Amino acid sequence: MPELRLGRRDFSDGQYAVMAIVNRTPDSFYDAGATFAYDAALAAVEKAVREGADILDVGGVKAGEGPEVPVAEEIDRVVPFIDEVSRRHPELVISVDTYRAEVAREAVAAGADLINDTWAGWDQEVTAVARDTGAGLVISHTGGLEPRTVAKKAVYEDVVKEVHDDLVSQAENAVAQGVRRDGILIDPTHDFGKTTYHSLDLTRHLDVLTESEWPVLVALSRKDFVGETLNLPTDERLNGTLAATAVSAWKGARVFRAHDVRATREVLDMVAAIKGDKEPKAPHRSL
Structure with a gap:
C-alpha cells in the first residue's frame, strides 16, 4: 500500500482513518445547519x-445547489474555526472542504x-496551493460537472474504468506540478455526476481503485445512492452507509468521510x- 502522510500523522498499511464532517453551513443536506x-x-x-475521528473535514459551502456563498464569506466561516481547532487539537488532521484556491x-x-x-x-489553482504549502490533496471525479450542480443525465461506457483512469491521471499530473506524492488521496466521489447504479458499481469494484498506487478516500455517508437503493430518507440511511463502509474497507479504502463517527469507527x-x-480490544472468551 502507498504511504500516506497528513499533518503530523502517518497512516500505515491496514490502518483505516475516519474523517469526521463538520459543516459550517446553514443548509447542509443532512444536519440542516x-x-x-x-x-x-x-x-x-x-x-x-x-x-x-482521525481527521476533521470543515466545509463552509453546501455541496449541492443553493444560495451563492461569496469567497469572503466562505473564508469567514471556516478559517477562524480551523485556527481554533488546530490550537485545541494539534494531533488532529484538519481538512478543508473547498473547491476555491483562495479559501x-x-x-x-x-x-x-x-x-x-x-x-x-x-x-486549477487549488493544486498550486497544495504544491506551495505542502498540504495534502484529495482528488475527486465529478464527470466534468460545474460546482454545486447535479448531472441531468450521467452516462459512462465503463464507469469504473473511466473514474479510475481520470483519477490516476489527475494524481500523476498533481505530482508533476509539485504536490507531495504521499499527501494525495483519490476519491471516486459517489453521487457526484453519477447515478445510483454508477455509485453501486464503483463500490462493487472499488478494488480497481485501491490496487492503484494512490490511497482511496470514500465519502459514502447518508448519500443519495444509499437512500435510493433502500428507498429511505437522509435520517434513516445509517445502516446502508455502514454496509457500504464495510464493503469499501474490505476492498481497500483507507479514509472514510462520515457524519456518524462512532458507528463508522466500530x-x-x-473489519480490520x-x-x-x-x-x-478485550478478548477473553474461552481463553
Missing part, C-alpha cells in the same frame, strides 16, 4: 474526537493539513480485526 453556529461546531469537534490557501495558513477538493480541480475496527490488521 446543526453545526453552523460556532459553539455548536466546536462541540461537534469535541464529540468527534472522543468517538475516534484553501487561507485555511492551510490557519492550520489545515489537507485540501478536500470535491469538485475535481474546477479551480465498523472499521471490526477480521482482516487480521487489528487486535481485538
Whole structure:
C-alpha cells in the first residue's frame, strides 16, 4: 500500500482513518445547519474526537445547489474555526472542504493539513496551493460537472474504468506540478455526476481503485445512492452507509468521510480485526 502522510500523522498499511464532517453551513443536506453556529461546531469537534475521528473535514459551502456563498464569506466561516481547532487539537488532521484556491490557501495558513477538493480541480489553482504549502490533496471525479450542480443525465461506457483512469491521471499530473506524492488521496466521489447504479458499481469494484498506487478516500455517508437503493430518507440511511463502509474497507479504502463517527469507527475496527490488521480490544472468551 502507498504511504500516506497528513499533518503530523502517518497512516500505515491496514490502518483505516475516519474523517469526521463538520459543516459550517446553514443548509447542509443532512444536519440542516446543526453545526453552523460556532459553539455548536466546536462541540461537534469535541464529540468527534472522543468517538475516534482521525481527521476533521470543515466545509463552509453546501455541496449541492443553493444560495451563492461569496469567497469572503466562505473564508469567514471556516478559517477562524480551523485556527481554533488546530490550537485545541494539534494531533488532529484538519481538512478543508473547498473547491476555491483562495479559501484553501487561507485555511492551510490557519492550520489545515489537507485540501478536500470535491469538485475535481474546477479551480486549477487549488493544486498550486497544495504544491506551495505542502498540504495534502484529495482528488475527486465529478464527470466534468460545474460546482454545486447535479448531472441531468450521467452516462459512462465503463464507469469504473473511466473514474479510475481520470483519477490516476489527475494524481500523476498533481505530482508533476509539485504536490507531495504521499499527501494525495483519490476519491471516486459517489453521487457526484453519477447515478445510483454508477455509485453501486464503483463500490462493487472499488478494488480497481485501491490496487492503484494512490490511497482511496470514500465519502459514502447518508448519500443519495444509499437512500435510493433502500428507498429511505437522509435520517434513516445509517445502516446502508455502514454496509457500504464495510464493503469499501474490505476492498481497500483507507479514509472514510462520515457524519456518524462512532458507528463508522466500530465498523472499521471490526473489519480490520477480521482482516487480521487489528487486535481485538478485550478478548477473553474461552481463553
